[in-house]
Amino acid sequence: DAHLKGIEALNPRLNAFITVTAEVAREQAKAADQALGKGEGRALTGIPLAIKDLFCTAGTRTTAASKILGNFVPPYESTVTANLLRDGAVFLGKANLDEFAMGSSNATSAFGGVENPWKRAGDDTVLVPGGSSGGSAAAVAARLALGATATDTGGSIRQPAAFCGIAGIKPTYGRVSRFGTVAFASSLDQAGPVARTVEDCAILLRSMAGFDPRDATSADVAVPDFASACARGVKGLRIGIPREFRLPGMPAEIEALWQQGIAWLRDAGAETVEISLPHTQYALPTYYIVAPAEASSNLARYDGVRFGLREEGADLKDLYERTRRAGFGDEVRRRILIGTYVLSAGYYDAYYLKAQKIRALIKRDFDEAWGKVDAILTPATPSAAFGRDEKQDDPVAMYLNDVFTVTANLAGIPGMSVPAGLDSKGLPLGLQVLGKSFDEETVFAVGHAIE
Numbered sequence: 001d002a003h004l005k006g007i008e009a010l011n012p013r014l015n016a017f018i019t020v021t022a023e024v025a026r027e028q029a030k031a032a033d034q035a036l037g038k039g040e041g042r043a044l045t046g047i048p049l050a051i052k053d054l055f056c057t058a059g060t061r062t063t064a065a066s067k068i069l070g071n072f073v074p075p076y077e078s079t080v081t082a083n084l085l086r087d088g089a090v091f092l093g094k095a096n097l098d099e100f101a102m103g104s105s106n107a108t109s110a111f112g113g114v115e116n117p118w119k120r121a122g123d124d125t126v127l128v129p130g131g132s133s134g135g136s137a138a139a140v141a142a143r144l145a146l147g148a149t150a151t152d153t154g155g156s157i158r159q160p161a162a163f164c165g166i167a168g169i170k171p172t173y174g175r176v177s178r179f180g181t182v183a184f185a186s187s188l189d190q191a192g193p194v195a196r197t198v199e200d201c202a203i204l205l206r207s208m209a210g211f212d213p214r215d216a217t218s219a220d221v222a223v224p225d226f227a228s229a230c231a232r233g234v235k236g237l238r239i240g241i242p243r244e245f246r247l248p249g250m251p252a253e254i255e256a257l258w259q260q261g262i263a264w265l266r267d268a269g270a271e272t273v274e275i276s277l278p279h280t281q282y283a284l285p286t287y288y289i290v291a292p293a294e295a296s297s298n299l300a301r302y303d304g305v306r307f308g309l310r311e312e313g314a315d316l317k318d319l320y321e322r323t324r325r326a327g328f329g330d331e332v333r334r335r336i337l338i339g340t341y342v343l344s345a346g347y348y349d350a351y352y353l354k355a356q357k358i359r360a361l362i363k364r365d366f367d368e369a370w371g372k373v374d375a376i377l378t379p380a381t382p383s384a385a386f387g388r389d390e391k392q393d394d395p396v397a398m399y400l401n402d403v404f405t406v407t408a409n410l411a412g413i414p415g416m417s418v419p420a421g422l423d424s425k426g427l428p429l430g431l432q433v434l435g436k437s438f439d440e441e442t443v444f445a446v447g448h449a450i451e
């Protein structure tokens with residue numbers, strides 16, 4: 001009830017939820033009370049969560065923040081949300097996001113942008129919560145939910161977590177099932193939690209994760225108790241500091257935060273080692289070819305015939321065109337156009353194939369680094385949250401937001417954003433911890449030591 005009241009009071013301003021499921025939440029909470037009364041509590045019994053509106057929830061509208069799915073009520077539950085329900089969670093509603101998770105500021109949502117609950121000191125400018133999981137991060141930061149589900153294709157868990165002063169982890173590709181999660185770029189998409197603390201993320205991830213035969217890329221590996229890994233400490237760990245992440249023109253405050261993080265980890269008994277990830281400079285162009293290519297293919301299914309928005313037309317082609325014209329926003333169209341271009345005959349070798357080769361080199365950089373270090377520390381974002389009116393009409397400036405986060409998706413490795421301090425205007429900044437595939441435990445240990 002306290003969370004629902006908070007949502008009622010603040011959501012009209014923050015717009016963190018597209019759909020509030022108060023009735024469902026009250027019923028689930030009642031069931032949780034009964035379970036606890038009978039001594040049958042589970043890991044998340046009675047814990048109120050926000051669900052990014054990209055996860056299909058049976059009987060509850062799931063929009064992907066797009067007009068094209070504006071009326072879509074899934075007949076089935078995503079594996080992630082089914083796992084959370086199995087463990088007793090309570091769902092408060094569906095969190096806002098960038099349309100089809102494409103964006104870094106939540107400005108592309110067909111349901112309006114999300115407002116970051118944080119403000120610069122002495123300045124009323126409305127700031128973005130980051131994206132694409134901006135509604136999830138804003139809801140947790142504003143205390144409208146104890147945690148939230150999110151997804152990360154190029155940074156959409158870690159960047160909004162950093163902008164909103166909370167923790168978030170993108171697990172190893174394959175750790176969490178993608179079944180029932182609306183697809184953006186299937187070889188990069190991974191779901192994960194955002195929450196106030198690293199340990200809360202650990203508890204949520206344990207519940208979300210696990211092998212699922214309905215996702216062909218789901219990994220059949222045991223899910224460890226991530227929460228107990230938080231307490232391991234970092235004594236004796238070797239932490240890599242990649243020199244290519246020291247960007248020319250990077251704000252002094254970001255560099256200072258990074259140095260602070262290095263000092264904290266050394267004080268806690270870790271050794272820091274300078275490493276090189278030489279193909280980092282190609283990560284953004286590689287990502288912005290691979291992701292739109294996969295998106296253009298995934299989004300072909302929204303044709304007005306099978307589900308979602310339908311605009312009648314003179315013939316089938318006309319119906320497709322009218323439906324897609326009415327249903328997709330500008331950023332989604334841009335991605336579809338880029339994607340179909342780089343996949344088309346004649347350009348495939350020059351762009352898509354080349355990007356795949358560079359992707360392999362980026363992955364190899366990390367494989368080589370793991371010979372020397374156990375985890376890697378970098379800034380999470382090149383800046384703190386920016387104003388709603390900044391960068392919005394410059395797609396390339398917006399894409400630069402993802403400079404520190406996209407390599408983890410291209411390589412498939414886990415990455416966490418940990419709240420690590422405030423800038424001179426009082427806005428939160430995050431540090432990023434990267435780890436080996438399926439070694440989230442070390443990522444949690446390092447994240448917990450920084451927090």
Ligand code: GLN
Pocket residue numbers: 101102103104131132151152153154155156157184291402
């Ligand atoms: N900002 C990136 C993009 O627009 C990443 C989004 C995401 O991780 N879903 O593609």
